[in-house]
Amino acid sequence: MFRGQRFLNGGHHKIPHTKRLLYAKGEPLVMFETVQEIAIYIHRFHNLDLFQQGWYQIKITMRWEDGRYTSPGTPARVVQYEAPDLGSDDIIGIWRIDDKENSFSTQPFRIKYARQDVILSVMISFNIPLRKFEVPATSAVILKFELLHASILENEYDFQASLEALPAAVHEFRIPPKGLLGLHSYFPVHFDTFHAVLVDLSVHVTLLKAGAYTPPKKVSSDIHRVGDAAHENCDKSNQVLDQGVCEDSKHISLLKALLIARDILLEELQKLSKAIDQKVDLTDYVSNMGESKLISPYLLGDNMASIGISDVTMGMRRVASEPWNSFKQKPNGIFDFGSDEVQQSLTKENLLSAFHSTSNQLSFLWNVFLKFHRANKTKILEFLRDAWAIDRRAEWSIWMVYSKVHMPHQFLRSGNDSSSQHSTRGRVSIAKKINDDPAETAQARAELHRRSIAQMRINNRSVQDMHIFGDPLHVPVLIVERAANAPFRTTSGNSFFSSMELRDTRIEPNIMAVNKLSAAGTHRNGRVLRAVVFVHGFQGHHLDLRLVRNQWLLIDPGAEFLMSKANEEKTSGDFREMGSRLAEEVTSFLKKKIDRMSRSGGFRNIKLSFVGHSIGNVIIRTALTESVMEPYLRYLHTYLSMSGPHLGYLYCSNSLFNSGLWLLKKLKGSQCIHQLTFSDDSDLQNTFFYRLCKRKTFEYFRNIILLSSPQDGYVPYHSARIELCQASLWDYSKKGKIFMEMLHNCLDQISSPSSERRAVIRCDVNFDTSSHGRNLNTFIGRAAHIEFLETDIFARLLMWSFPELFR
Missing domain, CATH: 2.60.40.150 (C2 domain)
Structure with a gap:
């Protein structure tokens, strides 16, 4: 490369050198x-x-x-x-x-x-x-x-x-x-x-x-043969110069990219080495850095260095903290490639040398990394898996709205205080706490958030799962409410909840199977029997909840699962009979697991969790009242309720669904439908649901997650969430009083002080039902009720955001 003026053969036109080209006279562009x-x-x-x-x-x-x-x-x-x-x-x-x-x-x-x-x-x-x-x-x-x-x-x-x-x-x-x-x-x-x-x-x-390669010439070489022809083809020669200037800029950008890629690779290699406590020998790399040691991505201009790469050499760290004075070479020998004057002074040899030096370093580091990974593949995989799980909480929060609420049970009064139940002032104060139509409000809130997602620009470095990012607007929106008055323990600022460990991890067995554990075995072995029971809904199948089971299995591969079959094809009968069958099935399952673990050294604790869909939640609560389950109540861990009618079908506003329930009662004589609609006894205080709500069931769980959907017309919104219903506020009949007593009993169990700290979550799942079109299923609300079983993305978002609750 020459300084000063350059001439075409036989011509007298100057070629400006505000940008230097990567070719000399007669030399091809590289x-x-x-x-x-x-x-x-x-x-x-x-x-x-x-x-x-x-x-x-x-x-x-x-x-x-x-x-x-x-x-x-x-x-x-x-x-x-x-x-x-x-x-x-x-x-x-x-x-x-x-x-x-x-x-x-x-x-x-x-x-x-x-x-x-x-x-x-x-x-x-x-x-x-x-x-x-x-x-x-x-x-x-x-x-x-x-x-x-x-x-x-x-x-x-x-x-x-x-x-x-x-x-x-x-x-x-x-x-x-x-x-x-x-x-x-x-x-x-x-x-x-x-x-x-x-x-x-x-x-x-x-x-x-x-x-490196030489591109084909785009301008005829005749311009170099006849001097006069150079004047006629001056415009074409300027096109060649413009092409050279453009390619010159591309080479600068390419070198910047290589430098950033090099530093990312070196930083990641050092991070992995530190994480798994295995040293990487980079002596050869440091000794062979060559001229590219003088180049820092911090000084390359534009926004390519905004990725947030940390410097990895002492020289680069010094430059990052020092101000830049024009384009002069700094005392430590580093040039600023972002400066026009430096770009003008670059020679073909210098740029080629920097390119090859940086490229060789990248290749060397890449081969070092591949060998290091091969030698430590298991530890590296475990570290990357843990980092992935943490990152998903932040990434998937796009579809989650968090809020903190107070459960309004403090506004309720005991059923014995009839005056407070009929106090207009008290009811007005409650009315101010809730919206006229909570389901519509929740759905409107979710749609507003969905519209904000449409305007988001997701711009990160993470690998994106196209099941989620392929069409972000079709992903369910989750509105997560944490009960502020339910105490919990937090160990990380990144999560609302943390793993809840028993304060007393010693087992005091009350059944023969548990008694088989020796005291020595209990203290020696740190294993925990983690059992999860899945219970389907009305006319369901034991595999209905397999998608949630799969997500739970991914979070906790060592868990034992029971997909309940005890009530398959038997969900039209009495809830008491269904609960009894489930209790027998669960205790038999636990005894087998306890026997097997006791023969292999014992364990120190049991964590028993339940997942229910629809009336499966009522069956679970009924089973917990059975005497055979009493020895296991102290080990209840997490309860995931998916659209469960915990308060029955009082004040169900879906008239079409109510008509279907009436037909089932008249034509099929389904006892559970009578119990759900409080028609199983003329005295409401003798009905199944009223009596169930007086029994302690929620109180034993350490974690309670209530999933609901405002689009679900099969289960009353307030019943799935266990919250106030506006219609009950103005009902001064005995039915209103009974409802308030049931609600009070349930909330009192959930938020009552106890020796265990409890995590309580209400989560609204708002599905994208646009693909269903306008049909009977969407009109009566069945589509959203079934989406809980057919869509697993909502489970991934929720469970991976709070994995502590599912381990």
């Missing part, structure tokens, strides 16, 4: 080429809820989100860092790369039973070239995972063809442009509700050098 490398570690395939046995395989492809970016992701290298058990009949063949569609497929494996683990232990690295596009990329990358399935075939030669012909499910993820400069994250693949699995993955992304 272009740099980079590539995105995305490494995916497939650690484990865990069967949560596959309905079919057979052979399965995972297929991975990669593409740009922006259609202008046509270069596909190409499998570059594969590392099988743990050899599969080739002698096993459950794994056949090996992984495969398809050059035609640029895909990678794991080896086929056989799934035989639930909660089966298949260790895959393979890393696939994809390369996506960036030569013709801006650097860093402005488009996201889409990772596509396909679950392939084939039945067991007698002829294994036809196996591969049948497997590829039957893709069972697809799950896509998005790596945003910010993440393409550097990302190291865990993310799970679950596929869909009909193919619920857990594939443990971690993704590692960086930017690397791919080489």
Whole structure:
């Protein structure tokens, strides 16, 4: 590169040098080429809820989100860092790369039973070239995972063809442009509700050098042959200069991106090393930094350094804290590439040297990281998984609205104080505490929040699950209310609630099965029997709540689950009979688990949780009043109520649904419907629900979550939330008094002081029902009632935001 003036051959026109070009007279323009490398570690395939046995395989492809970016992701290298058990009949063949569609497929494996683990232990690295596009990329990358399935075939030669012909499910993820400069994250693949699995993955992304090349000439070389022709083609030569200036700027941007990618990779490597307490030897890296030690991303101008990268060398830290004085070289030798004067003074050799030096460092660090990951894969995966779980609380809070409320039971009076029940002044004071139509208010609040989501610009570095981020407006909105007058203990500012541990962890057994534990075994063993019972609703199936079960299993893999079958096809009878059957089923289940654990060393505690849908919640509460359950009441942990009619169907405003209930009572003679509508006895004080609300059931649980939906017309909104109903405020009949007594008894249990601290949550789930259209199900409110069973996103948002309540 020359200083001063430059001339075309035979011409007399000056070429301005406000921007220096990467070519000299007669030399071709040199272009740099980079590539995105995305490494995916497939650690484990865990069967949560596959309905079919057979052979399965995972297929991975990669593409740009922006259609202008046509270069596909190409499998570059594969590392099988743990050899599969080739002698096993459950794994056949090996992984495969398809050059035609640029895909990678794991080896086929056989799934035989639930909660089966298949260790895959393979890393696939994809390369996506960036030569013709801006650097860093402005488009996201889409990772596509396909679950392939084939039945067991007698002829294994036809196996591969049948497997590829039957893709069972697809799950896509998005790596945003910010993440393409550097990302190291865990993310799970679950596929869909009909193919619920857990594939443990971690993704590692960086930017690397791919080489340099010479682009084809766009201007005829005749302008260099005849001097006079140079005058005639001056405009064309200026186009060449403009192209050079443009490419010059691109090279500067590319070098900035490489520097940032280098520092992200080094910072992540150091963070992982510290987290798992394993040192990484970077002696060779420090000694070979070369000229790029003089370059800091803090001084490169524009907003590319706004990603928040920390400096990793002492020289860079000093520069970050010092002011910049013009474009002069600083005492420590660092140049400011953001300065026009520095860009004018750059030589082709200096820029090429910086590019190659930084690229070599990136390649070196990348190889160090891959080896470090291979040697410490288990610890790194655990660290990244924990970080992922914490980040999800913040990321998924987009769809959650938090508030703190006071349960209004302090405004109520005992049923014996009839004057207070009929006090107009008291009722007016209560009326001021609630809205005219709480369900409509809750729905309007959720829709307002949904409109605000439409205006959000989600701009982060995290891997985005397209089941959620593919169409954010279709994700349920959760309005979470924490009961401020229910005491709880907090250990982290990031969470409303924390894990509630028993103050006295010693077990005082009251039943023969628990007595089998020896005192020594109880103190020696730190294990906890964590049991969760799921109870379906009216005319339901024992697998109705499997989506919530799957989420609970992801949070607490060691939990024991009982999907209750005791009342399947028997939900039209008396609640007392249903509760008795459930109690017998639960105690039998617990005794078996206690016997098994006592034979293997015992345990120190029991945590018994319940999840109910619809009238399944009434069955749960009834079962807790049975004498056989009494020894276990002290171990009740979490109660998740999904749209449960805890106060029955008094003041149900859905006239169409009320007509259906009337028909069921007349035509079917369903005893539970009589009990729900308080027609099981002429004296309301003798009705089933009135008596149930007087029994202690809520009081024993340490965590209580009441899920409701203002769109649910099958269960009265106030009944699911256990709160005041406006219609009852102005009802001076005996029915109003009975309702207030029931409400008082329930709230008194929930918020009563006790030796245990209690977490209480009311959560409104507002589903997006636009896809259902206007039909009978949406009109009568059945659609939202069933959405609790058919949609698991709301469970993911809630349970991963408060995982302490589900462990």
